[in-house]
Amino acid sequence: MNFNVSFDGCDLRELAAEYGTPLYVMSETEILARCEEIRREFLEIDPQTRAVYAGKAFLTLEMCRILAREGLGIDVVSGGELTTAIRGGIDPAAIVFHGNNKSEEEYRMALKYNVGTYVVDSASDFDLLATLTEERPEGVPSARILFRINPGVDSHTHRYISTGHGSSKFGIAPEALLSSGLLLRAMSTKGIDLAGFHFHVGSQLTDNRSHLLAVDRLLAFVEDAGSKTGFVPGELNLGGGFGIRYEGDLERQPLSHFTTPMLQRIRGWFEETGFPQPLVTIEPGRFVVGEAGITLYRVGTVKDILTDGVPVCHVAVDGGFPDNPRTALYQARYEVQFISEEEKEQAYRGNVAGKCCESGDILVYDTPLPELKRGDLLAVRATGAYNHSMASNYNKIPRPAIVMVREGEHHLSVRRETYEDLLSRDL
Secondary structure, eight states, X not given: OEEOSEETTEEHHHHHHHHOSSEEEEEHHHHHHXXXXXXXXXXXXXXXXXXXXXXXGSOOHHHHHHHHHHTOEEEEOSHHHHHHHHHTTOOXXXXXXXXXXXXXXXXXXXXXXXXXXXXXXXXXXXXXXXXXXXXXXXXXXXXXEEEEBOOOOXXXXXXXXXXXXXXXXXXXXXXXXXXXSHHHHHHHOTXXXXXXXXXXXXXXXXXXXXXXHXXXXXXXXXXXXXXXXXXXXXXEEOOOOXXXXXXXXXXXXXXXXXXXXXHHHHHHHHHHHTXXXXXXXXXXXXXXXXXXXXXXXXXXXXXXXXXXXXXXXXXXXXXXXXXXXXXXXXXXXXXXXXXOSSOOOOOEEEEEEOSSSOTTXXXXXXXXXXXXXXXXXXXXXXXXXXXXXXXXXXXXXXXXXXXXXXXXXXXXXXXXXXXXXXXXXXX
């Protein structure tokens, strides 16, 4: 029931006392270990590869500085993420700009910075970019693009994070890319450098079947497109979605479980056809930061509530839905642990509830808990991805601070919001 009171060498009780709760705590040691795994199991075994971090998982200025030092690029999906990446020191050439509905303002910003790659999601998306590139002066580099194709693969994850199935809002059906003439238009449009294709089948995947099926369908499309248009891709971007360990899961798969067989299929196919080998890109996000984060909470109210005639204990903490909406959105499962040197046995199974005026504000359902009282400290594990980045001010609750820890050292990375911050935009 007890979490070791330290995390990456730092005493969690001291962190809670100094920085307050709720508190996001991120382990730089764990982040660096995942970056090293990406190098060891992907980048260093094949020179024609690159890795770009999926910024939507967790994006701060400090995270960008870490990525820049580690030699990873970044994919962004908005003007805000792009601004953060630029100010955080990411080389614009290493930025991949995604999004199913990029605005004219966002495209102009990206073109101003000479972003390295644009992932085009639709014919309308392409038309907007092509129009804007016509306005650029002579001598400016062409906009390098990948078409995001929808491989029609059901990845059997939560439907909100399954992005490669046929009815997904993302991407273009391969046959439509050909039948509409869009691929041919991109090949001949001035100011556009068509580099290849992208897919992303979904998030939090724990086996490689969806990825491999998508690779097979992508290669079949490459063959079809090549025979009809003569286009041979110089890059294939395989997205991310590599799962981590949450409550009840087995240990996570190594990155190579996904990347090695995908690389083997791609390299083998291009060798057989005689086409030049493409650059192969991956976009890990959750994989890098998910297990690097925990969230600390203080216990408040503890009470039993009759549910179908059975008392169920609800332990309320000082955070909840605003700092972690994933349970409400995706039925995410987390491990909760009591932070104390005093060993406590399980007393019951109960729910860890948030403080919002919202029935669905439950962080963890039906989890083993010791006897708890007001002021006790709890840690929720594996909150590094899609917690801070999806946080809100629901009920006018300020967002938590972020503390970065590494081998016993700690520092404030993002300060806690104040009530004045919440009102700063009001007129």
